Amino acid sequence: MNTLQKCKSCGSANIDSFGPEMAIHHAGRANLSKPHVWLFPELLVCFDCGVALLTVPEDKLRQLAESRELVLSELTTAEEKERCALEDTCRR
């Protein structure tokens, strides 16, 4: 049990740390096939309110930001394609 910290949500000391393995990707089925960012953080779990807290290391934040840029650029492309199809402005 982690006796030095308290839950940041409810203030309970009834928390403990765990060592999860996480593969993070953007939500949505289309993003399942994109590269995942792997994390092995310390996860603090509150047994009173259920809140779980972890900190993403800086190098992993950069990877997530790069992944986010890729997803956003693809969304723009998909939106543009949809608009072109609806307006019939892209056919030659």
Ligand SMILES: [Zn+2]
């Ligand atoms: Zn709590």
